[in-house]
Amino acid sequence: MVDVYESFEDMGLKDHLLRGVFSMGYERPSFIQSKAIVPFVEGNDVIAQAQSGTGKTATFSISMLQKINEDVRETQVIILSHTRELALQIKNVIESMSQYMKITINLSVGGTALRTNIDELKRRPHIIIGTPGRVLDMLSKEIIDKNTLKTLILDEADELLSTIFLNQIYDVFKLLPSDVQVGLYSATMTPDFFKLAAKFMRDPIKILVKTDELTLEGIKQYYIDLEKNDFKYETLCDLYSLISVSQSIIYCNSRRIVEILSRRLTNDDFSVAMIHGDMPQKERNKIMDDFRNGVNRVLISTDLLSRGIDIQQVSIVINYDVPQSVDNYIHRIGRSGRFGRKGTAINFITEYDKAKLVELEQYYSTQIEPLPELSQLNIS
Numbered sequence: 001m002v003d004v005y006e007s008f009e010d011m012g013l014k015d016h017l018l019r020g021v022f023s024m025g026y027e028r029p030s031f032i033q034s035k036a037i038v039p040f041v042e043g044n045d046v047i048a049q050a051q052s053g054t055g056k057t058a059t060f061s062i063s064m065l066q067k068i069n070e071d072v073r074e075t076q077v078i079i080l081s082h083t084r085e086l087a088l089q090i091k092n093v094i095e096s097m098s099q100y101m102k103i104t105i106n107l108s109v110g111g112t113a114l115r116t117n118i119d120e121l122k123r124r125p126h127i128i129i130g131t132p133g134r135v136l137d138m139l140s141k142e143i144i145d146k147n148t149l150k151t152l153i154l155d156e157a158d159e160l161l162s163t164i165f166l167n168q169i170y171d172v173f174k175l176l177p178s179d180v181q182v183g184l185y186s187a188t189m190t191p192d193f194f195k196l197a198a199k200f201m202r203d204p205i206k207i208l209v210k211t212d213e214l215t216l217e218g219i220k221q222y223y224i225d226l227e228k229n230d231f232k233y234e235t236l237c238d239l240y241s242l243i244s245v246s247q248s249i250i251y252c253n254s255r256r257i258v259e260i261l262s263r264r265l266t267n268d269d270f271s272v273a274m275i276h277g278d279m280p281q282k283e284r285n286k287i288m289d290d291f292r293n294g295v296n297r298v299l300i301s302t303d304l305l306s307r308g309i310d311i312q313q314v315s316i317v318i319n320y321d322v323p324q325s326v327d328n329y330i331h332r333i334g335r336s337g338r339f340g341r342k343g344t345a346i347n348f349i350t351e352y353d354k355a356k357l358v359e360l361e362q363y364y365s366t367q368i369e370p371l372p373e374l375s376q377l378n379i380s
Helices: 015-023 031-041 056-067 084-097 114-122 132-140 163-175 191-200 229-243 255-267 281-292 326-333 351-364
Strands: 046-049 077-080 105-108 127-130 151-155 181-186 205-207 219-225 247-251 273-275 298-301 314-319 343-349
Touching (some): 015 056, 031 056, 056 084, 056 181, 077 132, 077 163, 084 127, 084 281, 105 114, 105 132, 114 132, 127 132, 132 163, 163 191, 181 191, 229 247, 255 298, 273 281, 314 326
Parallel strands (some): 046 181, 046 205, 105 127, 219 343, 247 298, 314 343
């Protein structure tokens, strides 16, 4: 049985960490924070299932900042994420949270200058946040001093333990001390996930949410019934005046569709931006900064942005293509309605997608309603 802590003060956090937590606007712990922080601080391996928008990043950030020895200049923590954007976001959160602490942080991701990265790592930052390929490279070349490492955290762990990254994660673990403490954090977890996790962890404490408790509360879900794919574009144009009022993300299932859709909308004088994983890192960073700052209000994306990226202002998500995996549905629409705010998800459904719509409703025990007339639609 895991204890529940109703306040951050009750967790016994360091004063200067507590000050950083409160300065970020956290007043009381979310559900996952109330249960997952203290077990990790006490030295346990932890598997924590936390829905998008419930403070997952803050959960592991507080946990490891509490454990770090600030007075010793050595690398103690590695945090891995599956995208560069998410790694940068984690770095920003930890920088804010540790602003009253003596903490040094390094970002080790592909697409950044290798020489600069190596120079920074040789200064032995307390925390390294990175993507598996770059971190593995630095460990293999002994640029990172593995002997001082105490903690490894995998964010969006189900993605990191998937086929694409699994071999790299295996290789990272082989290079780490055998007694490294491990934290795995994700919104979705499958039976295969737990089998893989067992290879890396020692009797982990599991803080899980049942599938039927993966709440979509606060998110109004609608679908538009379209006979065929050809009608999607015209329908999106009809919706543009609605979605451009506030920040919106349009999800497509492939880079090709993202590019075609962006080009068509731009040619028809609609203001949109696009992002996908094959873009240069500098360009991706600029697009994300512009979107967060409201320069662009409508962003077309692949599932690159569906996991972990926190864009506070997003209130509408459109699934131009229904996600191929039911797990990705909650990751996508969780971009809206974060931390209790209200959000709206609109799904474009063709005849081919109707079975998937039923599957989504059954999997999440939810109701996805037909989209009402736009005049009746209340986007808050």
